[in-house]
Each structure stands twice: as C-alpha cells, then as structure tokens.
Amino acid sequence: xxxxxxxLTAAAxxxxxxxxxxxxxxxxxxxxxxxxxxxxxxQKESVDANKALVEEWNATHPDVKVEYVQGSWDxxxxxxxxxxxxxxxxxxxxxxxxxxxxxxxxxxxxxxxELLPDRLKSDIPKRSWQTTTFGGKVYGVPFLQEPxxxxxNTRWLKKSGVRIPTPDKPWSWEEFRDVTKELGDGEDGKxxxxxxxxxxxxxxxxxxxxxxxQMFHRGADGKVDVRFGEADEIMPRTVHDQVNSDKSxxxxxxxxxxxxxxxxxxxxxxxxxxxxxxxxQQIVQQAPKGFDWQxxxxxxxxxxxxxxxxxxxxxVAQDSPHKKEAAxxxxxxxxxxxxxxxxxxxWMLPTGEQALKDPALRTEKHDWAVGAxxxxxxxxAPAQSVRxxxxxxxxxxxxxxxxxxxxxxxxDELRERLVKDGNLVLAxxxx
Numbered sequence: 001x002x003x004x005x006x007x008l009t010a011a012a013x014x015x016x017x018x019x020x021x022x023x024x025x026x027x028x029x030x031x032x033x034x035x036x037x038x039x040x041x042x043q044k045e046s047v048d049a050n051k052a053l054v055e056e057w058n059a060t061h062p063d064v065k066v067e068y069v070q071g072s073w074d075x076x077x078x079x080x081x082x083x084x085x086x087x088x089x090x091x092x093x094x095x096x097x098x099x100x101x102x103x104x105x106x107x108x109x110x111x112x113x114e115l116l117p118d119r120l121k122s123d124i125p126k127r128s129w130q131t132t133t134f135g136g137k138v139y140g141v142p143f144l145q146e147p148x149x150x151x152x153n154t155r156w157l158k159k160s161g162v163r164i165p166t167p168d169k170p171w172s173w174e175e176f177r178d179v180t181k182e183l184g185d186g187e188d189g190k191x192x193x194x195x196x197x198x199x200x201x202x203x204x205x206x207x208x209x210x211x212x213x214q215m216f217h218r219g220a221d222g223k224v225d226v227r228f229g230e231a232d233e234i235m236p237r238t239v240h241d242q243v244n245s246d247k248s249x250x251x252x253x254x255x256x257x258x259x260x261x262x263x264x265x266x267x268x269x270x271x272x273x274x275x276x277x278x279x280x281q282q283i284v285q286q287a288p289k290g291f292d293w294q295x296x297x298x299x300x301x302x303x304x305x306x307x308x309x310x311x312x313x314x315x316v317a318q319d320s321p322h323k324k325e326a327a328x329x330x331x332x333x334x335x336x337x338x339x340x341x342x343x344x345x346x347w348m349l350p351t352g353e354q355a356l357k358d359p360a361l362r363t364e365k366h367d368w369a370v371g372a373x374x375x376x377x378x379x380x381a382p383a384q385s386v387r388x389x390x391x392x393x394x395x396x397x398x399x400x401x402x403x404x405x406x407x408x409x410x411x412d413e414l415r416e417r418l419v420k421d422g423n424l425v426l427a428x429x430x431x
Contacts, residue, residue: 009056014125031324033064035329038071038090040312041345043281049345057332066327089317089327097142097361098132098310101385104139110316111137115327120334128351130380131311136428140313143334147275147307147374148207150193150296156183156271157294167297167305167373173238174209176299180248183271192248194270195239196256201393203274205382206308209236211301215384215418223430224386226422228415234301236404237411243406254405266291277371281347284366286415295367297374304345305374306380311351349375394422 020371041050047070054068060317069090071079077099083089083302084103087269093109094204116138121129132140157164162179165171171179175419180192197203205215218224242249250270253261258275259282265273297305314333315396316326339355350356362369383389397418402415 001245020112027403031063033325034067035064035092035133035322035326036067036069036090037092037329038069038094040071040073040076040094042073043346046342046345049341053333053338053341057329063089064322064329067327082107084317084319085134085336088318089319091317091320091322092329093315093317095139095140095313095315096310097313100132100140100313100315101134101387101389103135103315104137105387106167109320110318110320110323111139112316112327113138113202115316116141117325117331120121120331123336123351123352123354125351125381128311131309131384132313132315134385141330141334142311142313143339144343144346144348145309145351145375145378146155147309147371147378148203148274148298149277149371149374150272150298151265151275151279151283152272152294152296153265153270154292154294156268160271161383165296167370170297170300170305173234173301175300177238177242177246177248180242180272184248186247186250189269191250191270193242193272194250194253194256194261194264195243195274195405196241196258196261197254197401197405198257198260199398200405202256202310202381202383203399204236207274207298208232208334208335209306209308209379209382210299210303211235212303213382215382216389224426226392226419226426228418231302233411236414238299239405239409240407243405252405262286278347279351280366286407293369297370305377306379307374307377308384309378310381310384312346312348350380386426388426392422392425396425 008219037054039050041047051068054066057066071094072233076095080089080093080095080103084106089108097290100109111422120141128142128145129138131142132138160183162182181191184190205213207213208231211234213235215225215226216224239249243254253264258273258279261270261273262282264270271376277295282294287293298307314330316323316330320326324339334350334352336354336358338348339352340358340360344360349361355361356372356375360368361372383393400409400414400417403409404411
C-alpha cells in the first residue's frame with residue numbers, strides 16, 4: 001500500500017528536478033563545465049556546510065562550476081532510480097552505502113577506482129571502503145558514519161552506583177542486562193532502558209557484530225544464505241529478556257523511532273536509550289535546562305565493540321560526461337578540514353583518519369571523544385551487499401523481530417522464520 005504513493009512522489013520529484021535542470025553535467029559554448037551535485041543534507045548546520053564548500057569550489061574553479069541541488073532522504077532511492085532510467089541523474093550523488101548495491105549492479109554508478117587520488121584512498125580505511133565495494137569495484141566514497149551508542153541519564157547512573165562503562169572497559173551484553181535490572185524494573189514507571197525498535201532489523205544486525213553475529217554467509221559459489229547461530233542470538237535475546245522477563249525495558253517503546261523516546265528520557269522515565277551518535281544534537285537542542293546526560297559505548301561481546309554501519313557516500317553517475325571533474329570535486333569536498341566541517345554539521349564521525357584526529361572531534365564537550373574512540377571498531381553492515389536484503393527485511397525479518405521482541409513468539413520460531421522463509425526470499429535473487 002505504501003509503494004504507489006512513494007513511486008508517485010518519486011516521479012513527481014524527478015520531474016521537478018528535470019524541469020529545474022537536474023540532469024547530468026553540461027558544457028557551455030566557451031568550454032566551461034557545470035556539474036550537478038545532489039545533496040541530502042537537511043539540518044541547517046549541515047546544509048550550510050555543504051553550500052559553503054560548493055561556493056568555495058566555484059570561487060577557485062572558474063572552468064568547472066558545481067550547482068547545488070537539494071535532495072531528500074525520504075525519497076532518494078525512488079527519485080534516483082527514476083532519474084537514472086530517464087538519463088537525467090545528477091553528476092555527483094549523495095546517498096548511503098546500504099542504498100548503493102542495486103544501483104551499482106544495475107550499471108548506474110561509475111567505478112571510482114581509477115578516478116580517485118591516492119590521498120583520499122589511503123586516508124579512508126579499508127573497512128570503510130568495503131561498504132561501497134561491490135564485485136571488486138568502488139561505487140562510492142564513504143565519508144560520514146555514526147555508531148549506535150547508549151545515551152544515559154548521568155545523575156540516575158551515579159545515584160545507582162553501577163559501573164560506568166568506557167570504550168576501553170565497556171559493559172558485556174550480560175553485564176548490560178544486569179545493569180538495566182538494577183536501574184529500573186518498571187514497577188514505579190521507570191525503566192533501565194528504552195529500545196526504540198520501530199525499524200528493528202538494522203539495529204539488531206549491526207549491534208550483533210560485537211558478539212560475532214553475522215546472519216548472512218557467502219559460500220564458495222558466491223551465493224548467500226541466512227543462518228541464525230548462538231552468536232546471532234545474544235543481542236536479540238538480551239532485548240527480549242529485558243522486555244519480557246526482567247521488565248527493565250519498556251515494551252511500549254518497541255514501536256517507536258528514536259526521537260519518540262526523548263520526551264520520556266528527559267522526563268526521567270528511562271535511564272538509557274540506545275540511539276545513533278547524531279541524536280546528541282536533538283538532545284542538546286531539546287533537553288530541559290540542567291538535564292545531565294552522557295554518551296556510553298554500546299555493549300561489547302567476543303568481537304569487542306565491533307559494530308556495523310552504513311556510511312553516507314558520494315558517487316558519480318555512470319552517464320556523467322565529466323567523471324574526472326566530478327571526482328576532483330569529491331576530492332576537494334573531502335579534504336580533511338572539510339570532512340571535519342561536514343561531520344560537525346551532521347554531528348557524525350568522518351571516515352577519514354586525518355579528519356578524525358582533529359581536536360574538534362576529540363573534545364569532551366557533547367562526548368565527541370567517546371564517539372571518536374569507537375570509530376576504529378566500525379565495520380561494514382552485514383547486509384551491505386546482499387541482494388534481496390530489502391525484501392527479506394520488509395517481508396520476513398521486520399515482522400519476525402517485532403513479534404519476538406514483544407514476546408509474541410519464541411526464539412525457535414524466530415530462527416525458523418529468519419532462516420527458512422528468509423532463504424526462500426534470497427534464493428530468488430541468486431538464480
């Protein structure tokens with residue numbers, strides 16, 4: 001029921017962009033080039049940083065002008081698909097790595113392997129490049145990322161006397177469960193943790209990496225199948241037991257998005273909320289005066305603080321007649337000092353190792369330093385290159401996890417649905 005309105009919206013968006021000249025780059029009679037850069041920045045600080053960098057490029061590159069075009073995260077996949085098929089895609093494309101696979105395999109994105117300078121290739125670590133590499137080719141530059149962290153009520157934690165975790169000495173999943181029981185069991189309307197799991201699949205897969213969970217396994221023939229072993233069980237079983245056995249987690253937040261939990265968090269209903277690192281901005285803007293909060297690392301398992309991420313990316317359209325110039329703009333846009341500006345604008349972490357060393361991202365204020373300490377443990381999300389993942393997620397995994405977390409089904413049924421039903425879905429994409 002949601003598909004038709006989304007497609008209509010996407011078509012309308014693509015038509016509007018076409019009418020305003022959002023097609024591929026052009027060349028004037030005098031030989032000057034115009035590239036179109038579609039940005040998905042939406043917060044004021046981020047939009048300002050993006051536009052300022054475009055202006056700086058234009059001021060120093062009179063023969064290659066970049067035109068800033070505003071896109072939207074809400075409709076970007078359908079809008080891009082429509083513009084690709086219509087031959088009207090922007091030259092430089094802002095997206096997320098988990099949205100690139102279909103475009104890469106469909107031939108819509110350029111292989112950037114030979115277009116990018118060695119400076120940029122070496123500055124971004126291999127683990128980040130893996131998020132945008134499909135079939136041995138690089139289809140995007142990963143530049144911003146965020147770990148999931150625990151945002152905690154500092155006074156509540158200090159009053160309870162529980163051990164405060166650090167990136168060097170995080171809680172294990174078992175200790176995390178014990179701590180939440182200590183912090184609140186719901187009897188007085190207060191809970192140790194609130195899990196906002198309206199979209200449960202990404203959070204579950206990415207956090208399960210710390211315990212060694214992988215879920216998707218690629219065989220020698222290149223085909224992927226779903227398995228749900230002991231390591232995959234640890235994170236979801238912890239959440240299930242917090243909600244249904246310990247009562248340390250509120251069941252009402254399972255259907256919420258992250259922002260929905262903030263009023264209860266500010267009101268003293270939850271001691272902690274697992275959220276993306278960028279939510280700090282909302283907390284700074286919305287928290288009542290005097291509210292004391294801090295960032296804690298997510299629980300660790302056998303793989304330490306390993307966690308899956310899907311970074312924001314910059315790609316070049318395959319149909320762009322000016323790929324070399326587009327790659328040169330990306331190199332400028334992602335100079336270390338510019339990466340810092342973009343990261344601060346989005347309250348996220350840069351992938352670039354030079355940018356990550358900047359003192360502005362190592363400060364104790366707003367716990368930037370905690371996030372920076374987690375960057376080395378961020379990995380490619382498990383589902384990054386799995387064809388058929390969107391259908392598996394929507395039709396199989398989302399309802400199965402939702403029912404499991406709420407207590408409607410047990411672990412055995414969860415496993416059977418994820419594996420049996422899931423492999424039937426994936427098989428259709430691997431014939």
